[in-house]
Amino acid sequence: MNCNSAIPSIRRLTLPERLLAGFILLVAASCANAAVEQETQFVFNTFSFLIWGALVMWMCAGFTMLESGSVRTKNASVICLKNIGLYSIAGLMYYFVGYNLMYTDVSGWIGSFTLLYGPSAEELALLSGDEEAKAAVIENGYSVMSDWFFQMVFVATTASIISGTMAERVKLWSFFIFTIFLAAIIYPLVGAWTWGGGWLNEMGFQDFAGSTIVHSTGGWAALAGALIIGPRLGKFRADGSVKSTPPSNIPIVTLGVFILWLGWFGFNGGSQLALGGAADAVAMSNVLVNTNLAAAAGVMAAISVSRPVLGRVDLLAGLNGAIAGLVSITAGPDIVAHYWAVIIGFVGGVICVVGMKLLESWKVDDVVGAVPAHLFAGVWGTLAVCIAAGGNFMVQLTGVLAVGVFVFLASLLLWYAIEKTVGVRVSAAVEEVGQDSAELGIESYPEFVLMPDTEDIEHLRTED
Amino acid sequence: MNCNSAIPSIRRLTLPERLLAGFILLVAASCANAAVEQETQFVFNTFSFLIWGALVMWMCAGFTMLESGSVRTKNASVICLKNIGLYSIAGLMYYFVGYNLMYTDVSGWIGSFTLLYGPSAEELALLSGDEEAKAAVIENGYSVMSDWFFQMVFVATTASIISGTMAERVKLWSFFIFTIFLAAIIYPLVGAWTWGGGWLNEMGFQDFAGSTIVHSTGGWAALAGALIIGPRLGKFRADGSVKSTPPSNIPIVTLGVFILWLGWFGFNGGSQLALGGAADAVAMSNVLVNTNLAAAAGVMAAISVSRPVLGRVDLLAGLNGAIAGLVSITAGPDIVAHYWAVIIGFVGGVICVVGMKLLESWKVDDVVGAVPAHLFAGVWGTLAVCIAAGGNFMVQLTGVLAVGVFVFLASLLLWYAIEKTVGVRVSAAVEEVGQDSAELGIESYPEFVLMPDTEDIEHLRTED
Amino acid sequence: MNCNSAIPSIRRLTLPERLLAGFILLVAASCANAAVEQETQFVFNTFSFLIWGALVMWMCAGFTMLESGSVRTKNASVICLKNIGLYSIAGLMYYFVGYNLMYTDVSGWIGSFTLLYGPSAEELALLSGDEEAKAAVIENGYSVMSDWFFQMVFVATTASIISGTMAERVKLWSFFIFTIFLAAIIYPLVGAWTWGGGWLNEMGFQDFAGSTIVHSTGGWAALAGALIIGPRLGKFRADGSVKSTPPSNIPIVTLGVFILWLGWFGFNGGSQLALGGAADAVAMSNVLVNTNLAAAAGVMAAISVSRPVLGRVDLLAGLNGAIAGLVSITAGPDIVAHYWAVIIGFVGGVICVVGMKLLESWKVDDVVGAVPAHLFAGVWGTLAVCIAAGGNFMVQLTGVLAVGVFVFLASLLLWYAIEKTVGVRVSAAVEEVGQDSAELGIESYPEFVLMPDTEDIEHLRTED
Numbered sequence A, B, C: 001m002n003c004n005s006a007i008p009s010i011r012r013l014t015l016p017e018r019l020l021a022g023f024i025l026l027v028a029a030s031c032a033n034a035a036v037e038q039e040t041q042f043v044f045n046t047f048s049f050l051i052w053g054a055l056v057m058w059m060c061a062g063f064t065m066l067e068s069g070s071v072r073t074k075n076a077s078v079i080c081l082k083n084i085g086l087y088s089i090a091g092l093m094y095y096f097v098g099y100n101l102m103y104t105d106v107s108g109w110i111g112s113f114t115l116l117y118g119p120s121a122e123e124l125a126l127l128s129g130d131e132e133a134k135a136a137v138i139e140n141g142y143s144v145m146s147d148w149f150f151q152m153v154f155v156a157t158t159a160s161i162i163s164g165t166m167a168e169r170v171k172l173w174s175f176f177i178f179t180i181f182l183a184a185i186i187y188p189l190v191g192a193w194t195w196g197g198g199w200l201n202e203m204g205f206q207d208f209a210g211s212t213i214v215h216s217t218g219g220w221a222a223l224a225g226a227l228i229i230g231p232r233l234g235k236f237r238a239d240g241s242v243k244s245t246p247p248s249n250i251p252i253v254t255l256g257v258f259i260l261w262l263g264w265f266g267f268n269g270g271s272q273l274a275l276g277g278a279a280d281a282v283a284m285s286n287v288l289v290n291t292n293l294a295a296a297a298g299v300m301a302a303i304s305v306s307r308p309v310l311g312r313v314d315l316l317a318g319l320n321g322a323i324a325g326l327v328s329i330t331a332g333p334d335i336v337a338h339y340w341a342v343i344i345g346f347v348g349g350v351i352c353v354v355g356m357k358l359l360e361s362w363k364v365d366d367v368v369g370a371v372p373a374h375l376f377a378g379v380w381g382t383l384a385v386c387i388a389a390g391g392n393f394m395v396q397l398t399g400v401l402a403v404g405v406f407v408f409l410a411s412l413l414l415w416y417a418i419e420k421t422v423g424v425r426v427s428a429a430v431e432e433v434g435q436d437s438a439e440l441g442i443e444s445y446p447e448f449v450l451m452p453d454t455e456d457i458e459h460l461r462t463e464d
Helices: A015-033 A038-070 A073-103 A121-127 A131-139 A144-165 A172-193 A199-203 A211-229 A250-272 A278-310 A315-329 A338-361 A370-388 A393-420 A428-433 A435-440 A454-463 B015-033 B038-070 B073-103 B121-127 B131-139 B144-165 B172-193 B199-203 B211-229 B250-272 B278-310 B315-329 B338-361 B370-388 B393-421 B428-433 B435-440 B454-463 C015-033 C038-070 C073-103 C121-127 C131-139 C144-165 C172-193 C199-203 C211-229 C250-272 C278-310 C315-329 C338-361 C370-388 C393-421 C428-433 C435-440 C454-463
Strands: none
Touching: A038 A073, A038 A131, A038 A144, A038 A250, A038 B038, A038 B250, A038 B278, A038 C038, A073 A144, A073 A172, A073 A435, A073 B250, A073 B278, A073 B315, A073 B338, A121 A131, A121 B278, A131 B278, A144 A172, A144 A211, A144 A250, A144 A370, A144 B278, A172 A199, A172 A211, A172 A393, A199 A393, A211 A315, A211 A370, A211 A393, A250 A278, A250 A315, A250 B250, A250 C038, A250 C073, A250 C250, A278 A315, A278 A338, A278 C038, A278 C073, A278 C121, A278 C131, A278 C144, A315 A338, A315 A370, A315 C073, A338 A370, A338 C073, A370 A393, A428 A435, B038 B073, B038 B131, B038 B144, B038 B250, B038 C038, B038 C250, B038 C278, B073 B144, B073 B172, B073 B435, B073 C250, B073 C278, B073 C315, B073 C338, B121 B131, B121 C278, B131 C278, B144 B172, B144 B211, B144 B250, B144 B370, B144 C278, B172 B199, B172 B211, B172 B393, B199 B393, B211 B315, B211 B370, B211 B393, B250 B278, B250 B315, B250 C250, B278 B315, B278 B338, B315 B338, B315 B370, B338 B370, B370 B393, B428 B435, C038 C073, C038 C131, C038 C144, C038 C250, C073 C144, C073 C172, C073 C435, C121 C131, C144 C172, C144 C211, C144 C250, C144 C370, C172 C199, C172 C211, C172 C393, C199 C393, C211 C315, C211 C370, C211 C393, C250 C278, C250 C315, C278 C315, C278 C338, C315 C338, C315 C370, C338 C370, C370 C393, C428 C435
């Protein structure tokens, strides 16, 4: 706004008049230099939540494609249903109880056990035409439900990680039961300690968009599940060798990773939580640039080290390297020295590839490599905040350990309880024939002639 | 903007000076509390149309994946061409005549028969550098073509519904001819009565983003087409049993549903039609939240009732339930009690599954279940506006019936006319071999060995 | 902002007081009519770069799907890796040197050889809490890194074009080496001459979003590569006939084109480079409308002429027609007479189909038809700027030729140098068995039974 042109010469005026003119000039100048208006800020902040939140929702499609292409064809449909189901369940549970536990009246450890969530009284008044309520609405900085929307899509990400690791053997409804508790309690508790303003936040724990809060949480829950459920039949042979279980559809795995990469701009960019002025806009730009650089470095690192570590230039390692790079930068994507993003992402990519190898040597069967990409890189990313984003190492470590111990134990307990009631794992016969036909009565690609998986059959025979 | 800091003490001034100072304070206060500036509103409104409109365009890819994965492999390419073709035709016809019929000088029943559409004279002047035209441009609230863009992408959605229902047997060019008339006349007429300000709008008919105007219109046209064209060969056997025609590629069907879900944030969110202040931003946030909750509830409802209704936990029912939930909330996504969105979406999901079963029992062959998801759930959603969004039941019913009767009859007539001229349906031989090789000379997956569809062949033999 | 209501009657005032009141009214009026505030503009401009830039990044997924579905299954994975690799490399190289060469202190022919890029000193100060730096930050119009982000995603598009043309035979690492030089030097030089403010820009060369700068550059480099590497084994038979190499997965090719179409709204819309007021918003709207109309016309043109030119209604021609329409309008998408977009896109679609036929007759093996769609249509689009967007024909032609000669020769030289060192082309044995198993040790669809490509084997035998 340029108000200066409205001010003519003031030489003809008396002193008090000049004084008044001075006021006018001050007002005018104040107009000219003014920051973004409060209501405009409100719209920017809200729109930012909605747009970036929509992109984060899109990540759920990314996980679905990644996982559906990574499993064998006989389980490609049930993983689709698990993913669309988990997104639905996560959204509903977060609406019913999760958000309140995480953000409403957080007392240090936990928020409020209130059911449902909705617009504020001021917002309802404004929508009913009460213009006087506007000031109070604007005071909040963003619309109440735009924040809810943005927070909600993060819950689903956490659950998506688990479905990947435990694919091809976890029962559909058992997975859904776990998701209910994850979205309603486990994730909101971790969130209450941190973003909700609880004890870890008060210690100064830094996790910009959730290397620990989202990705490690998902990773720990997945690891606990993988330990309870055990590896797929025949995955680790008696002679110590590992059965190759290659992805059944590489192009959609790749598509999934591109979707995740795109969605991550919303995941990290939206986590700036505001777009109401120049400083926020600058910070958000830096966040997107770092996010992209870290992912790119993760890809190149993973491709490069895959040959020495895994014995070949490995596409899947490269794709997983992108995710690891993204997870690594997620705790501190607002750094201003962008080369650190390259380094952090690069290290994340290396950690991921080595982690894939390690997990295999520990005989932990993680179908899509989610634990290395989300948990290992998540820990690295959370600690890396100390390097370039000003984190305190002991505080960051405390956060990593506290979240890790809590989520891992709670998940172990929950998976164990599910195991003792409805059971976690499908029967060997169902696993053999595939969950698609056994649990859903369909095939993912019914018209394509498929290779018989002879080894599985022989393996079972040997076991009998 | 905070102008208050510019105002010092006024105690030293004379009365008239104090009066003047009062003016200044009023101006300053007015600055401080002012709403979003008019031009800023213009940019917000326009950007909202463009961004959300781009997401609605993306829904066309969603329908394409959904349909291409749902048909048998021998028709997976031609449905791709139908979809990219329908989007192209819809956009061109809406530019040539459709938009004017729907929005320009609507007289109650119909708008203007003017060819082409373009920026306003003021906009052209502004773009030519005439700054004085800016006030008139801003007065419109949004750029002329941003609104056109947002309205255009809705037309394609309507046409996409039809291609799904009539897949695997409707001729490519016959479908394109229908699309021309749908985009140029049928849809614009329905639009003129409602969003264009015509008689249904004057009655108070409410349809926020088009449960009836878009989805039921597509559904009625699809139903008319399905009745004219008849079921696929061998779909309904003489003994009353129904031939299973499972989707050929489940992962891309799932991808399609995720794309639609994402695009629906634009579909419903953008239909707020404005983002120029706090009230709009709040409303848009509520719209996105309701959209997501209804879809989630639709998924869970459809999965849950699929076992009793369809005899198994049905992935496709679950996916279609997401769409039904989305369609159900589309007429009134601006409700502020979000639990109603859960309920409305849940009922929509149930209606969809039951509708799929009913259609089958009526021997109507709807390849992707578009009629239950878009028409049945669309009717439900339009009536559901009376529950929580203040709609009048008789008015809503009138809208449902008026649009239904008009679109169904017009479509019947049009399909009949096409049948009597170029023909609607491919020959039995083409249907047998598939439209891909017959109409396009290609195969969708030429390198994959496919199962022979022996039943079809036998069926034909029996018929001969 | 409406400040007028704050101004009461001024009749009781003395002359100087009235004068003052006049000032106040002027200030108030100036508030009321004021343009978008500078900081608000800054946020709009920045957000526009980020959102549209994210959509352009998404185009990389589009190219990946397009190419992965277009090649034979035995090469579908390696092309995925090439694409995610090229996007990573392009982003890193553009960060290391490319952007500075293109935009920093451009002297006419070339920018600065400075390593790395980052936020401005003012931005760093602002982020550190120095509010006084804000004015200088805002002065720039947009955040420094948001522009970098938007420019970065364009580089990858250029490289994506090349991977498509040279698919199924170019070595993974050789392609990566070429990409390094393309992103670090070739593309930035072309960019320096034009968008960087160099000699072509000074001549008045117009290329709004890069018909020449991006698409022709990619096309020329691809053509040079295709000439150096030669056609796939057996593509052009001794008897003059051409071996059919149909796409292996049509639905994902179609998905790829829809992704590109969506991403192009960001590509062209974001190239308005500003969203700080009504004029920019209007222009951006027109850009999106023209982009969509040209693509739609390209599809219909290509479908229509494919029967006479290629002998059948060709899906791939139709899909490529969309891309050609998009490329054609990219040099001047800001025209206000939208019917010109229809015509320009239509001609682009025809040129593409004829170009595909021509290339084949010249025995140039372009796997996805990228040269006709990006180079031929790019030349057409750059010249078409003279029709409706006020370009000067000789200037446009100079730009086309200068960029063409430079990129073609530089690429020839670079491909030749790679050929003489590490080699450009895989061995005949690798080509036979496929790059997926040879270079990556995987198969794209390992569970699907595939047709043996008997002709290839026989062809080799004949050659031996």
